[in-house]
Amino acid sequence: MPILGDSKKFSPPKQSYFESLEELDEWAGTSSPVFDNTLQLYPRANGNEQRGRLLVCHDYKGGYTESPFSLSYTFNFWSSCETFVYFSHHRVTIPPPGWINASHRQGVKILGTLIFEGGGEQDSLRLLVGKLPKSRTGPVSQPTTPTSLPLSPHYARILADLAKKRGFDGYLLNFECPLVGGIEQTRALAAWITILQAELKYKIGDHAEAMWYDSVIINGKLAWQDRLNSLNLPFFLSSSSLFSNYTWRNNYPSLTAQYFLSLDSTLTGDAHTYPHIHRKKLHDIYMGVAGWVDVWGRGSHGNGGFGSFKAISHIAPSSLGLSVALFGQAWTWESEQDKPGWNWDSWWTYERKLWAGKADPAEEITVPVMPPLKNGESPCEVGVHDVFTPIVSYFQRTPPPDPLLLPFHTTFSPGVGRRWFVKGREVFHRPEGWTDIDKQTSLGDMVWPKPIVSWEGEIMDPEGLDLPNAKSQICMDNAWNGGSSLRLSLVAFGTESENAAFRCIWIPVQSLATSVGRMYEASAVYKLETDVAGVDIDVALSIKGSESSPTTRYPKFDIESLPSEDMDLGRGWSLLKIRFNLGNSIIGDVNRLSSMGLVITIVSEETTQPLAFSLLLGQLNVYPSIPSSIPPHVTSLLWAHFSPSEPETTSLPNVPASLGVLTWEISTSFPSHALPRITSPDDPLAAWPAQPSAEAWFPKLLYANVYALEYQTDGTPSKVEDAIWIGTSGCGYEGMRNTFIVQSGIALSSTPDTATAGEGVLRIGNGKMRFYVQGVTETGNVLDWTRCVYIDM
Numbered sequence: 001m002p003i004l005g006d007s008k009k010f011s012p013p014k015q016s017y018f019e020s021l022e023e024l025d026e027w028a029g030t031s032s033p034v035f036d037n038t039l040q041l042y043p044r045a046n047g048n049e050q051r052g053r054l055l056v057c058h059d060y061k062g063g064y065t066e067s068p069f070s071l072s073y074t075f076n077f078w079s080s081c082e083t084f085v086y087f088s089h090h091r092v093t094i095p096p097p098g099w100i101n102a103s104h105r106q107g108v109k110i111l112g113t114l115i116f117e118g119g120g121e122q123d124s125l126r127l128l129v130g131k132l133p134k135s136r137t138g139p140v141s142q143p144t145t146p147t148s149l150p151l152s153p154h155y156a157r158i159l160a161d162l163a164k165k166r167g168f169d170g171y172l173l174n175f176e177c178p179l180v181g182g183i184e185q186t187r188a189l190a191a192w193i194t195i196l197q198a199e200l201k202y203k204i205g206d207h208a209e210a211m212w213y214d215s216v217i218i219n220g221k222l223a224w225q226d227r228l229n230s231l232n233l234p235f236f237l238s239s240s241s242l243f244s245n246y247t248w249r250n251n252y253p254s255l256t257a258q259y260f261l262s263l264d265s266t267l268t269g270d271a272h273t274y275p276h277i278h279r280k281k282l283h284d285i286y287m288g289v290a291g292w293v294d295v296w297g298r299g300s301h302g303n304g305g306f307g308s309f310k311a312i313s314h315i316a317p318s319s320l321g322l323s324v325a326l327f328g329q330a331w332t333w334e335s336e337q338d339k340p341g342w343n344w345d346s347w348w349t350y351e352r353k354l355w356a357g358k359a360d361p362a363e364e365i366t367v368p369v370m371p372p373l374k375n376g377e378s379p380c381e382v383g384v385h386d387v388f389t390p391i392v393s394y395f396q397r398t399p400p401p402d403p404l405l406l407p408f409h410t411t412f413s414p415g416v417g418r419r420w421f422v423k424g425r426e427v428f429h430r431p432e433g434w435t436d437i438d439k440q441t442s443l444g445d446m447v448w449p450k451p452i453v454s455w456e457g458e459i460m461d462p463e464g465l466d467l468p469n470a471k472s473q474i475c476m477d478n479a480w481n482g483g484s485s486l487r488l489s490l491v492a493f494g495t496e497s498e499n500a501a502f503r504c505i506w507i508p509v510q511s512l513a514t515s516v517g518r519m520y521e522a523s524a525v526y527k528l529e530t531d532v533a534g535v536d537i538d539v540a541l542s543i544k545g546s547e548s549s550p551t552t553r554y555p556k557f558d559i560e561s562l563p564s565e566d567m568d569l570g571r572g573w574s575l576l577k578i579r580f581n582l583g584n585s586i587i588g589d590v591n592r593l594s595s596m597g598l599v600i601t602i603v604s605e606e607t608t609q610p611l612a613f614s615l616l617l618g619q620l621n622v623y624p625s626i627p628s629s630i631p632p633h634v635t636s637l638l639w640a641h642f643s644p645s646e647p648e649t650t651s652l653p654n655v656p657a658s659l660g661v662l663t664w665e666i667s668t669s670f671p672s673h674a675l676p677r678i679t680s681p682d683d684p685l686a687a688w689p690a691q692p693s694a695e696a697w698f699p700k701l702l703y704a705n706v707y708a709l710e711y712q713t714d715g716t717p718s719k720v721e722d723a724i725w726i727g728t729s730g731c732g733y734e735g736m737r738n739t740f741i742v743q744s745g746i747a748l749s750s751t752p753d754t755a756t757a758g759e760g761v762l763r764i765g766n767g768k769m770r771f772y773v774q775g776v777t778e779t780g781n782v783l784d785w786t787r788c789v790y791i792d793m
Contacts, residue, residue: 052317417483480618
């Protein structure tokens with residue numbers, strides 16, 4: 001939600017979290033709206049079941065700190081991540097809508113947190129017995145035999161309802177206070193977790209999770225075990241997975257694996273013999289790794305930071321099969337932000353090196369000194385973790401959901417920016433920047449730390465030729481739509497080779513999951529930044545399958561270039577469109593890993609001198625191709641409505657200080673169609689071509705750009721071209737579809753610099769104000785003004 005407005009008058013969302021179970025009951029007793037603008041989770045293609053996974057636990061400055069008026073930390077390495085936990089120290093932490101969308105857009109589960117810390121003993125007991133009525137009640141007669149603590153499903157139901165209404169996928173259960181009821185309470189708690197799991201799976205789906213954090217043990221004492229053992233086993237068996245504490249000794253991962261493998265299948269489950277037990281696997285155990293550097297050596301093995309890889313190497317996701325839970329990964333921002341010369345670009349370089357590695361061998365990486373050995377810990381073997389290894393190296397790259405289920409869209413946005421662009425035109429600039437996780441898209445998961453360049457085409461003879469050197473960069477100064485684009489810079493070395501006059505290279509940008517026998521369309525918007533005299537540079541969009549293996553055959557994609565009337569988009573931007581499919585003759589699974597990227601052809605007469613050029617990739621979209629027999633539909637906005645705010649009252653749960661709320665509706669229409677000649681009720685003819693399911697063709701909006709225009713003194717509005725952009729919709733804060741909150745403190749002026757500064761107040765005293773709503777579809781198309789709507793206030 002990059003917006004104009006006054007940051008001093010912007011308030012954080014309401015009901016983002018709950019401080020007690022009593023507050024949760026109050027929420028359940030009200031008519032709370034469903035967040036209808038959060039993306040549904042489409043689980044990604046299953047990877048190797050024998051490999052461990054990555055969980056990222058986000059604990060950034062206490063949570064809920066992102067602001068539309070400044071730059072903030074965002075997480076961008078989703079292709080290596082299986083589960084994301086939004087963590088804070090409130091009783092019930094709810095992932096903000098923007099984080100839910102960013103996570104689900106990449107096919108990653110996102111969990112909230114249920115936490116009981118010091119002083120939470122009473123609430124932890126209330127969790128089990130449920131909400132008690134205020135009226136006088138009691139048993140008809142006293143039982144003759146002793147029983148355990150009574151167990152109520154009350155809070156399990158409410159927590160599942162909360163996850164359903166807010167759109168997230170479950171909870172991390174963190175009990176970091178003693179349970180005074182001892183084994184009677186801990187046994188009831190383990191049983192309650194199974195109730196929570198059942199409620200979550202019923203209301204959300206089979207992918208829902210209730211994860212246990214290694215904290216209290218079976219006697220109710222708070223005693224972190226740092227591994228799986230008999231003291232925390234019952235909680236692991238009752239939950240979806242275990243998140244171990246992070247202060248383990250270097251032999252604890254192997255001990256954990258050995259202990260798990262020694263368990264009888266009556267405990268861990270078997271699909272045939274014990275179908276009533278949720279089956280456990282090694283990768284359901286997440287060994288904790290603290291992300292931050294602890295100078296006192298109290299943290300993870302390796303001392304966190306750029307030493308985190310040492311802990312991960314002992315967990316060994318690819319060989320031992322345990323999973324990794326990385327806690328507090330935002331230390332890259334918090335530990336660096338106060339240093340001289342620090343800015344977003346320097347942070348991204350720091351973050352990229354940690355996760356993806358060096359882009360240049362000359363880059364430096366400082367690994368923290370190993371802390372002293374813990375009691376009973378033996379020194380690590382020589383060579384186990386002597387050389388820094390980036391985090392993504394330990395995990396499989398997993399692409400976003402198949403575009404058949406969720407159309408793929410990226411403007412290479414990290415969820416922050418300093419500007420905002422609409423079809424290549426800058427409409428907003430705030431030097432302090434903005435943050436909106438809802439606008440975050442993939443940064444291109446195959447171009448970091450640097451693009452991988454290879455020769456393209458059978459006619460290329462690479463003998464005597466060196467591949468061009470390439471590097472990648474996030475550009476926030478020039479974009480097509482949104483706040484950023486991907487800059488690809490290439491240097492072709494000078495050579496005397498006769499083959500150098502024609503060079504054709506392939507640069508993969510984004511991994512995709514594609515289905516066999518299905519037709520897709522893809523589009524890319526790019527701009528060449530460099531005009532080199534005597535050199536022709538041609539750019540094409542293409543897709544390739546995974547490399548062949550001895551057991552599986554990967555045929556080439558059938559690719560067709562699609563003509564378009566608007567290939568030249570203006571302001572130097574160009575459009576590329578293709579249609580592709582993977583034939584039915586393939587052997588193996590239905591879902592395949594593929595790579596979408598660019599084929600760049602360089603034709604030059606002079607080859608002895610180095611050639612340097614760069615291009616901006618502004619947008620990349622992949623979506624299902626509708627059969628040509630289906631008439632194209634026209635997407636439009638149907639109407640808009642403005643509701644002025646009333647003091648302390650609103651129909652939305654998260655409305656900050658504002659003048660009111662804009663809402664609108666989307667529609668579609670079809671071209672004219674002549675009624676076919678039907679002579680009999682038995683004619684096997686349809687009056688019009690059959691429409692596929694609505695999911696495939698009915699339009700959806702990624703967001704809408706909103707503009708404001710003051711009426712002139714003569715009572716007439718100016719031209720729409722004079723309207724001033726005041727923000728975008730989206731669920732970074734409000735979580736509601738087709739909604740925009742008009743902030744107070746907006747300045748409208750004919751002077752762009754004044755307008756974009758966000759100072760002053762919205763002037764409506766001279767009569768009327770007109771708002772324009774401009775939709776952006778899920779395939780990345782900005783609706784023409786003829787398909788947009790206005791509303792007068």
